[in-house]
């Protein structure tokens with residue numbers, strides 16, 4: 001698995017008179033971790049939608065590894081390794097953690113239903129490999145003690161960890177994460193910094209992370225992009241963006257405390 005290169009050229013997404021994304025160009029290197037921040041309604045989720053294919057842009061081009069995928073369906077992009085999480089994702093509440101992960105593996109591999117039903121040797125081997133992969137992520141994400149807990153019994157934070165574990169099972173080459181810590185208590189959210197680092201290490205994927213948690217974004221990202229009313233207000237290394245008056249005016253000025261904390265956070269581990 002190699003990380004994907006992503007190129008966004010002059011992408012605009014208009015909903016009637018609303019210019020949700022309005023001429024965004026970004027070049028994202030394989031393996032980069034890009035933090036996408038900005039005020040509510042600045043177009044972050046819509047830009048992720050244009051990258052994953054959930055929405056088709058009014059104009060502009062999305063390229064994966066140099067290949068134009070602008071007109072491709074989400075399923076076609078998923079085959080190229082584009083995996084995304086959704087804001088407020090809901091997992092199957094009745095299933096156990098292990099079952100949910102086994103199901104997500106099934107969805108990815110689309111293990112031939114017929115051969116599974118017939119219990120052919122190939123299907124048994126595939127089943128064993130699947131269980132081993134699920135056992136691996138359960139261990140890697142510290143979910144052992146929740147293995148047999150139903151999703152509905154978990155805290156929001158733990159549910160998000162399960163969500164991320166399921167994403168890793170999909171072997172992403174380009175991972176699009178929309179507010180993985182939304183609605184989670186600060187203490188739990190802090191655990192996501194090492195967790196997302198691990199995901200980056202394990203998958204090697206290029207990551208675009210939308211987050212309102214500014215310290216987390218600055219701690220994790222190799223590149224930070226600040227959006228404002230559908231446009232890129234500032235883009236660059238975390239150090240450069242932190243000092244950019246345009247970034248401060250667009251968004252960061254609203255959270256000086258958060259920025260101060262981010263200085264400390266990025267010094268960690």
Ligand SMILES: Nc1ncnc2c1ncn2[C@@H]1O[C@H](COP(=O)(O)OP(=O)(O)OP(=O)(O)O)[C@@H](O)[C@H]1O
Nearest residue numbers: 015018019020038039040041042043044045046047
């Ligand atoms: N399907 C849609 N139809 C019409 N307008 C939309 C649609 N989706 C988004 N918008 C509008 O586009 C703008 C950008 O929305 P978007 O959800 O991309 O912002 P965001 O940066 O993700 O915000 P948040 O931080 O609140 O999640 C907003 O004005 C929103 O109301």
Ligand SMILES: [Mg+2]
Nearest residue numbers: 044045046087
């Ligand atoms: Mg959003």
